[in-house]
Structure formats: structure tokens, C-alpha cells
Amino acid sequence: MPPRSFPHEWRRLLSLTCAALLGVAGAHGEEASDLRGVTLCLDGASVQVKVEEMPSARAAQVQRELASALTQSLTSTLKRAKVRHQVRPSCEGRRGLTHLQAEVRYLNPRTYVGFGDPAYSYQVALRVTDPPASRPGLAQATGTAREFQAAWSDIHSEARTVRAFAPVVAGWGEETVRDLVLVWRRDNPSLAERLAQQGPLTLGLLGVGVGTLIAGAGLWWRRRRSRA
Numbered sequence: 001m002p003p004r005s006f007p008h009e010w011r012r013l014l015s016l017t018c019a020a021l022l023g024v025a026g027a028h029g030e031e032a033s034d035l036r037g038v039t040l041c042l043d044g045a046s047v048q049v050k051v052e053e054m055p056s057a058r059a060a061q062v063q064r065e066l067a068s069a070l071t072q073s074l075t076s077t078l079k080r081a082k083v084r085h086q087v088r089p090s091c092e093g094r095r096g097l098t099h100l101q102a103e104v105r106y107l108n109p110r111t112y113v114g115f116g117d118p119a120y121s122y123q124v125a126l127r128v129t130d131p132p133a134s135r136p137g138l139a140q141a142t143g144t145a146r147e148f149q150a151a152w153s154d155i156h157s158e159a160r161t162v163r164a165f166a167p168v169v170a171g172w173g174e175e176t177v178r179d180l181v182l183v184w185r186r187d188n189p190s191l192a193e194r195l196a197q198q199g200p201l202t203l204g205l206l207g208v209g210v211g212t213l214i215a216g217a218g219l220w221w222r223r224r225r226s227r228a
Contacts (some may be wrong), residue, residue, distance in 0.1 A: 033128075033148040035187040039084045040098045040128060041091035047071045048099065053106040062166060066102055069170040074100050074177050081181040084188070095146065097129045100176070102169055107155070116159030122169050125151040126176040150179045 049066045051059040078085050091097045102124045109117040128148040152172045156165045 033183045033187075034146050035128065035148055035184045036146060037188070038096045038128065038130075038146045038184070039086055040078065040184075041094045041096040042075065042085060042087045042098055043089060043091040046091070046098050046100060047074060048101045050101070050103045052104070053108060062104065065166055066104070066169060066173075069166075070100055070102060070173045073170065073174040074098075077174065077177045077181060081185070083181055083184050093131050095130050097131065099125075099127045099129070100173060101125050101127075102173060104165070104169060115155060116157040118159065118165075119155060119157040120165045121153075121155045122165070122172075123151060123153040124169060124172045124176055125149070126173075126180055128180065148180055148183055150176045152176060 047067055047070045049063045049070070051062050051066075054062065075087075085096075085098075088094070102122065104120055104122045107115050107117075107119040107121060109115070109119075112119070126149070128146075130145040130147050152175065154172075156163075156168050158165055
């Protein structure tokens with residue numbers, strides 16, 4: 001007799017139960033990211049929301065509200081943090097293509113037991129991609145890419161937390177954008193930040209150089225005045 005497999009819904013329930021027991025809510029991918037010299041590109045498809053297992057009218061409302069909140073969070077946070085970005089009609093094939101996606105599924109208590117009702121599973125993912133066609137010659141040949149990826153996932157029970165799920169999902173979206181800001185600023189430091197990263201010897205030599213230039217300029221000015 002061939003081995004029996006778990007029904008699809010039971011396999012889904014098992015994975016959700018494991019996630020709940022382990023308290024899965026994590027971000028992944030920031031350490032491997034590389035955004036040096038990248039200008040982020042945003043377009044009308046940069047924010048996408050997918051809602052499952054809800055009545056169509058309710059799903060459409062949730063989709064609109066979450067998409068609006070995530071779009072506002074993405075654009076305002078990047079602008080406030082002075083992250084270099086551009087908004088275009090289409091970013092397809094361009095370097096720095098940015099996507100913020102959220103997926104929400106209603107956990108029907110008839111299938112998903114033990115989470116309370118209402119409860120939802122969700123995932124929020126933020127990606128910055130570097131299509132091969134957009135890379136400079138050497139980077140394209142070596143496969144070097146400028147990319148970022150972070151994702152958060154969890155199960156939220158409104159019955160247990162007495163909190164609506166939509167603001168929670170939007171909050172994790174904002175958190176992933178903050179992760180992106182940190183990585184971009186790490187890889188694109190300002191002049192002041194670069195100087196702050198230098199050691200005492202480098203700063204000392206720089207100070208000597210600047211002092212020498214100032215002294216030389218002062219000497220040149222005095223000589224010019226004495227000849228006048």
C-alpha cells in the first residue's frame with residue numbers, strides 16, 4: 001500500500017501551527033544586501049497587496065487601505081531619510097527597481113483551529129532588484145548585483161490581541177522600509193559619515209593637510225599685500 005500523505009489543508013495547518021509555536025516574525029536578507037550607488041526606482045506597481053479567503057467586498061476594501069498605507073509609508077520614509085530615489089511611469093528593467101508586497105490570508109476557524117476568530121496570517125516583503133540589463137559592463141559580466149531583500153511573516157489574532165490586523169501589517173511594512181533605509185545609508189554614507197569612519201591617523205593627516213593649506217593661503221595673501 002503506498003504511503004498516505006496529509007491533505008492539503010492539514011499540511012497548511014501544520015505549517016501555521018509551527019509558525020505560531022515558534023513565534024515566527026523575522027526579517028531576512030539585510031546583511032547580504034548591497035545598494036552602493038543605487039538610486040531607488042518607484043512606479044505604480046511598487047506597492048502590491050494580495051488578500052485571500054475574505055469576501056470580495058471586504059477583500060477589496062482591505063486591499064485599498066493597505067496599499068494606500070504602504071505607499072505613504074514607503075514614499076514618506078525614503079523622502080524623510082533623504083534616500084536617493086526617483087518616481088517614474090515604469091521602472092521595468094531599471095536599476096533599483098523597488099517592490100513592497102503584502103499578502104494577507106483570513107484563517108477560517110473551521111479549518112485553522114486554535115488561533116481565535118478573527119485571525120490572519122500575513123507576509124510583508126520588500127525587494128530592490130538589479131536587472132542584468134541595467135548593470136554596467138563589468139558588473140553584468142561578473143554577475144555582481146546591487147540588491148536588497150527583507151521579509152516579515154507572522155500570524156495575528158484579533159481575538160487575542162484586540163487589535164485590528166491592517167495597522168499591524170502596515171506597521172511591519174514601515175519596519176521593512178526602515179531596514180531598507182539603514183542598508184542604503186550604510187552603503188551610501190555622506191562625506192561627514194565617511195570622515196567619521198576614518199581612524200585617528202587619517203583624521204590627523206587630514207587636519208595637517210588642511211592646516212598647511214590655510215597657512216599657505218595666509219602667507220600668499222600677506223606677500224601679495226606687501227607688494228601692493
